[in-house]
Amino acid sequence: MKSKMLKPLNKSRGQSSFFHLFVMPGMIFLLIFNYLPMFGLVMAFQDFVPAKGFFGSKFVGLKHFRYMLQLPDIGRVIRNTLIIALGKIFFGMILAIAFAILLNEIRMKFLKSTVQTIVYLPHFLSWVVLAAVAVNLFNLDGSVNQILSSIGIGKINFLGSNQVFRKLIIGTDVWKEFGYNSVVYLAAITGIDPGLHEAAAIDGASWWKRIWHITIPGMMPIIMLMTAMNLTSVLSAGFDQVYNLYSPIVYESGDVLDTYVYRIGLVGRQYSFGAAVGLARSAVATLMMVTANHLTDKLTGQRIY
Amino acid sequence: MFNRKLKKAAALTLAGIMTLSLWGCGSGSGSTSESSQETVTDPAGRGTVTVTMGRQTTANPKFPSGDSYEDNAYIRMTEEKLNIDIQDEFEAESGDDYNRQVSLALSAGTLPSMMKVASKDELTELYENELIADLTDVYNQYASDYVKAIYDSFDGRALDNVTYDGKIMAIPATASDAGTSMCWVRSDWVESLGLTVDEDGDRCLTLDEVRALAKAFIDGNPEQAEHPVGIAFNASLTGGTSDGTNTINAIAYALGAYPRLWFENAAGELTYGSIEPEMKEALSVIRSWYEEGVVDNQLGTRTWDDITSLLTNGQCGIVFGSWHIPDWLLNNVYTLNDKAVFTPYAVVSEEGKVNCTHANATGEFVVVSADFDHPEIAIEILNLFYDDLVNDSALLEAYPDVASYLNEGVDGTARPFNIEVKSNTYLLDEYGFLKAALAGEGTREEIPTAEERSNYDSIKAYQEGSGDVTGWCKIHSRTKGVDLLTYLTENDLYNWVTPVYPETTDTMNTSWANLQTLEEENFIKIVTGAAPLDEGFESFVSGWKAQGGDTIIAEIKAQLEQ
Numbered sequence: 001m002k003s004k005m006l007k008p009l010n011k012s013r014g015q016s017s018f019f020h021l022f023v024m025p026g027m028i029f030l031l032i033f034n035y036l037p038m039f040g041l042v043m044a045f046q047d048f049v050p051a052k053g054f055f056g057s058k059f060v061g062l063k064h065f066r067y068m069l070q071l072p073d074i075g076r077v078i079r080n081t082l083i084i085a086l087g088k089i090f091f092g093m094i095l096a097i098a099f100a101i102l103l104n105e106i107r108m109k110f111l112k113s114t115v116q117t118i119v120y121l122p123h124f125l126s127w128v129v130l131a132a133v134a135v136n137l138f139n140l141d142g143s144v145n146q147i148l149s150s151i152g153i154g155k156i157n158f159l160g161s162n163q164v165f166r167k168l169i170i171g172t173d174v175w176k177e178f179g180y181n182s183v184v185y186l187a188a189i190t191g192i193d194p195g196l197h198e199a200a201a202i203d204g205a206s207w208w209k210r211i212w213h214i215t216i217p218g219m220m221p222i223i224m225l226m227t228a229m230n231l232t233s234v235l236s237a238g239f240d241q242v243y244n245l246y247s248p249i250v251y252e253s254g255d256v257l258d259t260y261v262y263r264i265g266l267v268g269r270q271y272s273f274g275a276a277v278g279l280a281r282s283a284v285a286t287l288m289m290v291t292a293n294h295l296t297d298k299l300t301g302q303r304i305y
Numbered sequence: 306m307f308n309r310k311l312k313k314a315a316a317l318t319l320a321g322i323m324t325l326s327l328w329g330c331g332s333g334s335g336s337t338s339e340s341s342q343e344t345v346t347d348p349a350g351r352g353t354v355t356v357t358m359g360r361q362t363t364a365n366p367k368f369p370s371g372d373s374y375e376d377n378a379y380i381r382m383t384e385e386k387l388n389i390d391i392q393d394e395f396e397a398e399s400g401d402d403y404n405r406q407v408s409l410a411l412s413a414g415t416l417p418s419m420m421k422v423a424s425k426d427e428l429t430e431l432y433e434n435e436l437i438a439d440l441t442d443v444y445n446q447y448a449s450d451y452v453k454a455i456y457d458s459f460d461g462r463a464l465d466n467v468t469y470d471g472k473i474m475a476i477p478a479t480a481s482d483a484g485t486s487m488c489w490v491r492s493d494w495v496e497s498l499g500l501t502v503d504e505d506g507d508r509c510l511t512l513d514e515v516r517a518l519a520k521a522f523i524d525g526n527p528e529q530a531e532h533p534v535g536i537a538f539n540a541s542l543t544g545g546t547s548d549g550t551n552t553i554n555a556i557a558y559a560l561g562a563y564p565r566l567w568f569e570n571a572a573g574e575l576t577y578g579s580i581e582p583e584m585k586e587a588l589s590v591i592r593s594w595y596e597e598g599v600v601d602n603q604l605g606t607r608t609w610d611d612i613t614s615l616l617t618n619g620q621c622g623i624v625f626g627s628w629h630i631p632d633w634l635l636n637n638v639y640t641l642n643d644k645a646v647f648t649p650y651a652v653v654s655e656e657g658k659v660n661c662t663h664a665n666a667t668g669e670f671v672v673v674s675a676d677f678d679h680p681e682i683a684i685e686i687l688n689l690f691y692d693d694l695v696n697d698s699a700l701l702e703a704y705p706d707v708a709s710y711l712n713e714g715v716d717g718t719a720r721p722f723n724i725e726v727k728s729n730t731y732l733l734d735e736y737g738f739l740k741a742a743l744a745g746e747g748t749r750e751e752i753p754t755a756e757e758r759s760n761y762d763s764i765k766a767y768q769e770g771s772g773d774v775t776g777w778c779k780i781h782s783r784t785k786g787v788d789l790l791t792y793l794t795e796n797d798l799y800n801w802v803t804p805v806y807p808e809t810t811d812t813m814n815t816s817w818a819n820l821q822t823l824e825e826e827n828f829i830k831i832v833t834g835a836a837p838l839d840e841g842f843e844s845f846v847s848g849w850k851a852q853g854g855d856t857i858i859a860e861i862k863a864q865l866e867q
Binding site for chain 1: 819
């Protein structure tokens with residue numbers, strides 16, 4: 001979008017620096033709450049003891065990073081995290097895009113906005129609430145299992161089976177977020193020149209053909225951009241969701257980096273270890289972001305920064 | 306030009322940040338120690354001694370207006386009786402805040418005359434740095450017989466815990482034995498289904514009786530629940546204390562398994578209870594109950610609240626827990642269904658005994674600074690609060706302020722020492738008075754503590770038809786729960802096991818959370834049939850040992866040899 005960027009206002013520096021003052025509160029906020037705490041990252045390289053503080057704690061170099069990679073469960077945890085996070089990104093995007101395309105076809109304004117509001121709603125609910133709903137629906141005595149057993153499929157222990165737990169996590173998250181995520185795609189669709197559709201219709205292109213050859217290519221830059229942004233969260237599979245739904249039975253398939261670090265780091269009060277994992281994850285996220293940004297730039301000429 | 310400005314700004318910002326963070330780290334360490342330097346050692350004629358203290362506080366101490374931690378009825382009484390002047394060197398809320406203050410004092414090497422310490426590790430560190438006074442002589446010389454009897458009721462466990470190289474280095478708080486995890490049964494269901502429980506009337510059930518009862522409850526389903534459940538357990542199946550609620554502890558203990566505890570096994574080797582063969586047997590029992598449907602088919606995925614709602618919905622009529630669960634868990638059942646009545650039973654081993662473990666001696670201590678010239682004052686405060694105040698009614702008459710503190714429930718942190726020093730059997734002793742009063746063999750006035758007197762009032766009111774939930778709770782927790790503990794003690798039905806409670810070792814710091822996860826996950830998988838019993842348990846044990854367990858055992862052994 002380089003071309004669409006605002007041109008700098010043609011005013012003297014003195015005048016524009018006055019306007020820069022408006023940014024100050026935000027910048028100070030950012031400095032205090034986002035940049036200052038980064039100082040705490042030193043604890044990842046220390047044996048941090050709260051009473052001794054950052055300056056009194058002993059430096060131990062990469063000890064906690066080595067320890068992290070040596071943990072017996074780390075392979076399983078990373079695998080779960082990747083599967084769940086990638087599953088959420090992939091299915092979440094597919095569904096959001098499909099939903100946006102379908103919603104765009106609705107001509108009745110009232111119906112469109114009603115549907116939109118309804119599918120947005122779950123996004124605004126916390127997982128603490130939704131997990132309770134999910135547990136009620138999916139436990140062995142829940143309505144889903146009652147339907148399943150009444151149509152002869154038999155009961156499935158969604159919350160306690162390593163075969164289905166990940167699917168449940170991905171499924172419920174996609175359900176919660178797809179409506180909200182579709183907003184950006186809807187906007188992309190509205191940005192497509194209606195003239196193209198009209199021309200294609202006159203040339204006899206079917207609805208499918210028009211979606212395939214006009215709508216989707218038109219959305220492509222946004223899709224690539226969103227993929228790149230989403231990939232940065234490839235190592236966060238959603239703490240609050242998993243934490244509220246999992247149990248020791250499904251550690252094997254459902255234990256993700258966040259919950260693992262929570263149990264090992266916070267409950268065991270290993271602050272340094274928790275910080276080390278957080279830092280490692282941020283490093284991976286940054287790497288993903290840079291790579292994805294580079295790739296999308298190459299493929300579509302679109303970049304995040 | 307611009308560049309230089311930027312550099313300057315960056316430098317300023319950095320400096321600002323560093324000042325801020327330094328300031329953040331430094332605050333709180335402000336006051337320095339000024340422990341008193343009196344020279345007179347004769348307790349009777351020793352002039353007014355200034356005693357500086359590290360005090361643990363609470364957010365809502367419920368002081369009458371005007372009173373504070375440094376100036377309240379307890380402190381005033383202490384100052385007057387012992388001719389001392391108490392000054393708080395630091396006050397901090399219990400938990401991290403307080404522990405930080407103690408760490409700071411420790412690292413600075415300047416302690417207040419007396420302070421509370423909330424961890425054994427810190428006590429050891431204080432001893433090793435020679436910052437605390439040896440209390441052996443003053444304890445032997447000044448502690449009252451009653452106070453000594455309290456500590457002796459723990460068979461030496463309380464004082465051993467603070468004894469280093471044969472020297473008593475702190476005043477320990479006491480932690481009474483929690484007693485067994487009881488099997489609380491809906492006795493109104495038993496009645497309505499016409500069942501007989503505990504035919505021999507020994508208030509104990511065997512494992513088979515528990516299983517049969519759970520099965521009868523499912524089959525009978527007295528409240529026509531849609532999905533009756535026999536017995537439900539927490540996802541983490543075992544508990545680290547003998548009375549664990551919603552755990553399989555009672556069943557494991559009956560089979561001689563002591564999960565999550567360290568102790569010497571029959572061969573005299575230090576071991577961890579969860580890896581012993583008895584634990585496998587306990588898991589196999591629960592596994593067979595699960596297969597049979599006696600144990601909740603959603604075992605492992607139910608949260609604590611889910612289990613509570615099983616009880617309140619009338620789906621489940623058996624719950625394992627300590628004597629006090631009526632006060633905070635079963636009260637929910639009564640609130641929704643005032644016909645609910647529970648009766649607790651103990652679960653016995655094949656030999657007909659109730660296996661139980663002694664509680665960890667204590668994790669809280671009061672230490673006296675090595676620089677303080679009157680360590681005997683600490684013992685005098687101990688006598689004053691944990692003997693005189695309990696036994697000498699004249700004292701309360703002389704200090705009506707203190708009496709009103711007791712009646713109004715001003716928080717215990719107001720006392721100079723925020724620790725509890727009570728006999729191992731205090732619960733049973735106090736209940737003895739309540740029982741006598743309820744039976745008409747004693748009076749309300751003879752009940753020694755305010756809490757037990759208020760229990761008496763609640764129970765009386767309930768019996769007169771108030772229907773109040775507190776009365777129901779106290780009837781259950783006291784006249785049934787504590788009564789069962791008393792019964793077990795009096796009839797010598799307990800088989801006591803004394804675990805080893807180690808200090809946190811280095812490997813525990815790094816691996817314990819992981820080992821706990823391993824344990825919880827494997828146990829629940831074995832019980833629910835997701836893992837095979839024999840191989841599953843074997844692989845758990847070998848995994849546990851390999852992932853740090855063996856090292857920890859060796860570390861604890863080294864600790865014990867010290």
